[in-house]
Amino acid sequence: MATSLYSTHCRSLATSSSSSASFQPSPFSSNLAYLQRVTFSHRFLASKVSLKSQPPSYQIPVHTQQQEGAVAASVTPVENGTSHKQLNAELLSVKSPKESLVEDGFEKDENESTVSITVVGASGDLAKKKIFPALFALYYEDCLPKHFTIYGYARSKMTDAELRNMVSRTLTCRIDKRENCNEKMEQFLKRCFYHSGQYDSQENFAVLDKKLKEHEGGRTSNRLFYLSIPPNIFIDAVKCASLSASSGNGWTRVIVEKPFGRDSESSAALTKSLKQYLTEDQIFRIDHYLGKELVENLSVLRFSNLIFEPLWSRQYIRNVQLIFSEDFGTEGRGGYFDHYGIIRDIMQNHLLQILALFAMETPVSLDAEDIRNEKVKVLRSMRPLQLEDVVIGQYKSHTRGGVTYPAYVDDKTVPVGSLTPTFAAAALFIDNARWDGVPFLMKAGKALHSKGAEIRVQFRHVPGNLYNRNFGADLDRATNELVIRVQPDEAIYLKINNKVPGLGMKLDRSNLNLHYAARYSKEIPDAYERLLLDAIEGERRLFIRSDELDAAWSLFTPVLKELEEKKIIPEYYPYGSRGPVGAHYLAARYNVRWGDLGSDIDR
Ligand SMILES: NC(=O)C1=CN([C@@H]2O[C@H](COP(=O)(O)OP(=O)(O)OC[C@H]3O[C@@H](n4cnc5c(N)ncnc54)[C@H](OP(=O)(O)O)[C@@H]3O)[C@@H](O)[C@H]2O)C=CC1
Numbered sequence: 329m330a331t332s333l334y335s336t337h338c339r340s341l342a343t344s345s346s347s348s349a350s351f352q353p354s355p356f357s358s359n360l361a362y363l364q365r366v367t368f369s370h371r372f373l374a375s376k377v378s379l380k381s382q383p384p385s386y387q388i389p390v391h392t393q394q395q396e397g398a399v400a401a402s403v404t405p406v407e408n409g410t411s412h413k414q415l416n417a418e419l420l421s422v423k424s425p426k427e428s429l430v431e432d433g434f435e436k437d438e439n440e441s442t443v444s445i446t447v448v449g450a451s452g453d454l455a456k457k458k459i460f461p462a463l464f465a466l467y468y469e470d471c472l473p474k475h476f477t478i479y480g481y482a483r484s485k486m487t488d489a490e491l492r493n494m495v496s497r498t499l500t501c502r503i504d505k506r507e508n509c510n511e512k513m514e515q516f517l518k519r520c521f522y523h524s525g526q527y528d529s530q531e532n533f534a535v536l537d538k539k540l541k542e543h544e545g546g547r548t549s550n551r552l553f554y555l556s557i558p559p560n561i562f563i564d565a566v567k568c569a570s571l572s573a574s575s576g577n578g579w580t581r582v583i584v585e586k587p588f589g590r591d592s593e594s595s596a597a598l599t600k601s602l603k604q605y606l607t608e609d610q611i612f613r614i615d616h617y618l619g620k621e622l623v624e625n626l627s628v629l630r631f632s633n634l635i636f637e638p639l640w641s642r643q644y645i646r647n648v649q650l651i652f653s654e655d656f657g658t659e660g661r662g663g664y665f666d667h668y669g670i671i672r673d674i675m676q677n678h679l680l681q682i683l684a685l686f687a688m689e690t691p692v693s694l695d696a697e698d699i700r701n702e703k704v705k706v707l708r709s710m711r712p713l714q715l716e717d718v719v720i721g722q723y724k725s726h727t728r729g730g731v732t733y734p735a736y737v738d739d740k741t742v743p744v745g746s747l748t749p750t751f752a753a754a755a756l757f758i759d760n761a762r763w764d765g766v767p768f769l770m771k772a773g774k775a776l777h778s779k780g781a782e783i784r785v786q787f788r789h790v791p792g793n794l795y796n797r798n799f800g801a802d803l804d805r806a807t808n809e810l811v812i813r814v815q816p817d818e819a820i821y822l823k824i825n826n827k828v829p830g831l832g833m834k835l836d837r838s839n840l841n842l843h844y845a846a847r848y849s850k851e852i853p854d855a856y857e858r859l860l861l862d863a864i865e866g867e868r869r870l871f872i873r874s875d876e877l878d879a880a881w882s883l884f885t886p887v888l889k890e891l892e893e894k895k896i897i898p899e900y901y902p903y904g905s906r907g908p909v910g911a912h913y914l915a916a917r918y919n920v921r922w923g924d925l926g927s928d929i930d931r
């Protein structure tokens with residue numbers, strides 16, 4: 329499969345900048361470009377090597393548990409087998425990916441392999457809202473391989489034409505669209521098909537297998553299954569897909585959506601069951617926050633800018649805040665949500681993943697395993713969350729401007745008297761040399777006053793600051809703060825103290841502001857696009873490894889159990905408010921003042 333040819337193309341498009349005229353390359357000016365180049369070349373080489381290492385005689389389909397070892401001996405090393413040294417050596421002989429392709433006869437592979445993407449649960453909300461649109465965007469950007477087929481699979485009865493009709497209603501052209509969007513949509517829809525079947529029927533998946541083979545036309549078949557179904561049917565679907573519809577001569581990968589269990593035990597049981605049918609390398613546990621542009625940029629910002637990395641420790645950082653806020657309630661997902669609550673829905677995964685990327689030590693390389701090793705280490709250095717370091721809340725009905733907004737428990741799918749938190753604030757600590765004593769504060773809530781996600785880094789005071797008296801009594805207001813606004817309206821800004829122009833000596837706080845909409849004309853791809861492309865390319869960097877998941881659950885499971893066993897009553901906050909006041913007391917205990925989401929000047 330020659331996806332790398334496409335990804336190189338689509339990646340170069342994705343990184344072009346509107347105002348590049350002002351950008352002067354110098355030996356050091358393009359650390360970012362260097363990192364991108366290394367990453368892309370790495371992707372390219374990794375997929376090239378994996379393809380080359382899969383001669384047809386070497387392939388064993390994933391069929392039985394007994395064969396798992398055989399799979400591990402064939403497919404897994406194919407994916408992982410090339411040593412990083414080998415890859416790095418290849419990286420050093422700089423050749424444009426395109427040159428290498430032609431030179432190695434790789435274009436031939438492009439014609440001889442195919443990727444089939446099956447969206448299991450195609451009739452559902454996520455498939456319509458995110459997966460099909462992301463696949464179309466990849467197609468639009470020429471990021472999908474030449475030979476690909478998309479199959480929707482679900483129990484609902486639908487014809488191919490009906491699926492296409494359903495999908496077409498969710499597709500949009502980008503705002504920076506080029507002219508031929510409608511044409512592209514039609515071409516894309518022609519590559520989409522539907523098969524109706526049960527999730528626990530090997531026979532139904534065997535029919536899917538037959539249909540996929542017809543499309544694959546004897547080429548090397550690579551198969552990606554996206555499990556966009558409720559978690560209680562994950563294992564049935566994995567079992568049937570693996571036993572009846574995995575590839576006979578290429579790779580088979582499965583994207584698994586969260587929730588990955590609801591505590592340490594259920595998560596371990598899920599992993600164990602998945603591993604009856606798949607090797608770890610075949611499992612792509614998705615956390616879509618890792619696919620967001622500014623989360624992806626976090627490592628670039630830190631590791632390629634001399635002004636940040638030396639400050640990245642307890643010596644200079646006073647606290648770190650990870651904030652998620654939605655200005656709407658559960659809206660029809662109350663049934664799902666009530667079983668999980670905001671801590672499992674947002675904190676244990678999205679915010680903790682960001683924290684791990686933020687706080688990890690420098691990885692040996694940009695290779696997926698090196699990065700994930702560092703993330704696991706930092707997670708394992710963390711103290712399990714304590715009950716006294718958590719505040720929970722639940723939204724209640726509120727009337728504003730003549731409109732009444734419902735309480736969480738007004739949702740028909742939520743059990744009467746539910747105590748499930750729709751808001752939580754927490755203080756977490758990393759007990760290692762770099763972060764000892766630095767509070768990492770998390771705050772996540774639904775039905776709040778604003779929508780957004782931010783990372784805020786508050787720095788310490790300047791010791792013996794000459795200008796202290798100009799700040800008045802509130803020295804905390806005078807410290808630097810770095811804000812990474814993940815969404816909406818992506819931006820990175822640094823609050824600095826500055827002299828107000830004039831004859832006097834008046835200081836104010838101003839922002840050095842990198843506002844993405846002003847700096848880059850290209851639309852930012854949706855997280856699902858990046859993650860789907862990575863899964864197709866076998867790039868695991870942004871997917872969660874099982875030991876990461878275990879470490880993440882270990883931090884939250886004890887407190888989740890305690891909250892439930894002790895039936896802790898959440899603090900009720902009005903729909904559309906700033907959330908429970910308890911969050912401020914929690915922060916104050918650690919001498920922290922929450923940054924106010926979206927309220928900063930110079931947006
Ligand atoms: N929706 C979202 O925004 C997000 C969803 N997720 C996760 O993605 C996955 C899919 O989410 P979503 O699309 O919202 O889920 P849906 O509830 O829409 O379910 C997807 C499909 O699964 C089938 N299905 C639903 N319930 C059952 C059941 N009890 N037994 C058998 N089949 C069932 C239905 O298809 P049919 O009846 O045709 O078989 C349905 O169309 C879930 O794991 C969810 O947690 C994660 C993040 C966000």
Ligand SMILES: O=C1O[C@H](COP(=O)(O)O)[C@@H](O)[C@H](O)[C@H]1O
Nearest residue numbers: 586616617654673674678781815
């Ligand atoms: O995983 C989830 O994420 C969404 C928020 O995602 P975003 O990309 O729109 O910020 C959240 O609404 C949902 O409850 C949760 O399951």
